Amino acid sequence: MPSAAERTRTLVQSTCSAVLLIPGVEAARPEQPTPLARAVGTDGEVFLLFPADSPAVRAATHAQDDELSAVLEITDVAPVSVPQRIRGRAWVSGWLTCVPGLAEPGGMMLRLEVGDLYVDDLWGASGVEPEDFARASVDPLVAHETELLQHLHSAHGDQVQGLCELLGERADGACAKDRRAVPLALDRFGLRVRFVGERCFDARFDFPTPVRDITELRRAMRTLFEAASHTSGPSGD
Incomplete structure (x- = not known):
């Protein structure tokens, strides 16, 4: 499974x-707290335009140097219609400073020096060390x-539904005609499907080996x- 640091870095980027x-x-105005763009620097700092x-x-x-505290809050919403659509949140807290000269005229780049990180998603909730965040890789499928x-939901719905056959003892309930399967999340390790019916549950289908690109x-x-x-x-599972 992806580490908490990898999941947090993937959400940030x-x-x-x-x-x-x-x-x-x-x-x-509601849009004012939303950065126009964001990126992670080589030392794990977060740049916000x-x-x-x-x-x-x-x-x-x-503000004086290192005196302005701030929290970047990220909300991950499933791109397909499904009950309980929020897949996770991440919080990156630290200290905010301006970085003149990195943005086009009319913009300003802000640097968030990371102090604390926390992620709460489909894998669970966990704190993340800034050093681990700085070293973590972004999931290759995130973009x-x-x-x-x-595409899986619209063009391969029957095949996604058919994955219920891989659930062993849980297959009978998952494969019921009144239950639908919705692809919920995808990363280099596998696919997560939400089976929706009178009772919803998620199932994780791991790939034989982690994938590195779309071809794999x-x-x-x-x-x-x-x-x-x-x-x-x-x-x-």
Whole structure:
């Protein structure tokens, strides 16, 4: 499974929605706390792009070095319609400063020096050390996950439903006609499916080996679908 540091770094560098919360700073418009772009530096610091006239930039401009605390809150929402659609949240707290010269005119780059990190997602809840976050890798599928899940849901719904056959003793309930299977999350280690009915539950289908790109993902998904079509009950999780 991906480590808590990997999951947090992947969320930070994904397209998930994010807001920057600064104690004592209130935004006049709902979009103002949302960075225009974000990236992670080589030392694990988080760079956030804002309009130069935003409340966050004004606060950072007037603050002394390392005195302005802030929290970047990231919310991960499933890209397909499913009950309990929020898949996870991550919080990155630290100290905010301006970095002049990195943004185009009209913008300002802010640097969030990381102090504490916490993730609460489909894998569980865990704190993350800043050093681990700085060294962590981003999941190679993160840039394509939304498109891939939507494609699986719309074009391969029957095959996703057929994965219920891999659940062993749980297969009878999962394969019931009144239960539908929705692809919920995808990473280099496998696919998570939510089986929706009177009672919802998730099942994880691991790939034989972690995938590194879309080509390897296609082979891994084909292996899963073929295994489900040729068996009535090897193990799932």
